[in-house]
Amino acid sequence: MEKLRSFLKKYIPQSDVEDLIGSFHKVRKLKKRTYLLKPGQDCSFLAFVKKGTFRVFFYDGEGTEVTVWFSWEGMMIGDLLAFYKQSRAIFYVQAVEDAEISIVNGKELERQYASNPEYLEFGRRYAEHVSINVMERMLSLQTKSAEERYLELLANPGYMKNIPLKYIASYLGITDTSLSRIRKNIS
């Protein structure tokens, strides 16, 4: 639970987070390529990634897979859009490699918020953090070329190293063919 503790402490460093940690009680292991969520399912929970990598994706109007988000060890995963909208799952959430997660149910989380306003502050700060990340990705999509966006990804640690290029391509908003050509250009 050490990783979960330091994750939570990032948002509410002053608070005792033991009760909150305790509410992430359901543990699941997922084999590579299996699904944590599919569209239409109940997705009123958040999961903390203890091990592995996930991707969030859907099929667009033409039946093409679009990867919306990735999540690695030490981060949260789930269908956050649907979670915040309080709707059924919109996306697929799939393990990109063998993974292990701890889950907190949405109702349980609300109870934690109600019992301790410091946890409510966690909810707020986490949502703000999500806003920041999504805004920055949005800006990148709005203003940068596919090649620039790809270089941006590579600038990060080695996060992308086990991710198939076709997932990365759709995350960048381009086809795998185009990404392949961009890679050729760069090298």
Added chain:
Amino acid sequence: MEKLRSFLKKYIPQSDVEDLIGSFHKVRKLKKRTYLLKPGQDCSFLAFVKKGTFRVFFYDGEGTEVTVWFSWEGMMIGDLLAFYKQSRAIFYVQAVEDAEISIVNGKELERQYASNPEYLEFGRRYAEHVSINVMERMLSLQTKSAEERYLELLANPGYMKNIPLKYIASYLGITDTSLSRIRKNIS
């Protein structure tokens, strides 16, 4: 204050919001094309738009204006990215037409959160709402053509009707030249 009340009630319908309303005490009027914020300024506040329209923009590496966001009557405005990151302003925030706003200072807002956990819940729900909006715009940028994105905008009420096309173009992530051609195509 009626509009502000119903805005706040959208997020915390059960709560008495009078104290929170009271904290939006500073009122400002801005003439068309004047700035509420410029990069580097202190932007630790939120403003509620009582009248008028705003846009958030910056200059990219090539010195081209990029419109990031719009805000209309009944919504909040400010440099939300910098506000959440607790940094100095990153963007310009400009009145697109004569406008009037009510401002709440960030520190004051924190005091409200501290004094009443129900207001903290407002902070959380609003950040979640922002996440939803930004995610949806991000998805649109990632998966749709410029023409589809433009039609999407038009599908809304008459929101865009006083906005110069060049601002809309940069909001869509294209040049004004391209938008002009798209418009020709459509009609």
Added chain:
DNA sequence: CCGATTTCTTGCCATTTGGCAAGAAAAACC
């Protein structure tokens, strides 16, 4: 280790979007 499957690259050509510059149209200003 080997066959089956998935992923990645490449060629050819189409479509979308951009850059620049000139002129038309609209809006702002006095």
Added chain:
DNA sequence: GGTTTTTCTTGCCAAATGGCAAGAAATCGG
């Protein structure tokens, strides 16, 4: 109302990205 400034459109051509299909390369699964 007329002048100035800003915004919008268009033509010409370039660059970026896509679609399809074939084959190469890598990975998977026993």
